[in-house]
Amino acid sequence: MNNTISVGTLESFLIAISVLFLGHIINSKLPVLRKYNIPEPIVGG
Incomplete structure (x- = not known):
């Protein structure tokens, strides 16, 4: 049941x-x- 989501560089x-x-x-x-x-990336993440 391992589903892997592949994300490219643009995404x-x-x-x-x-x-x-x-x-x-x-x-x-x-x-x-x-x-x-x-920091903004911490808050947004």
Whole structure:
């Protein structure tokens, strides 16, 4: 029952960019994350 999902380079690049932008949006809405200097990729991921 092992199902493997294969992701190519373009898809992984688009996912990484989406996570970065999502983290930027969340960091701009929540000042406590900026106060403690939490990076955007961590918040988005």
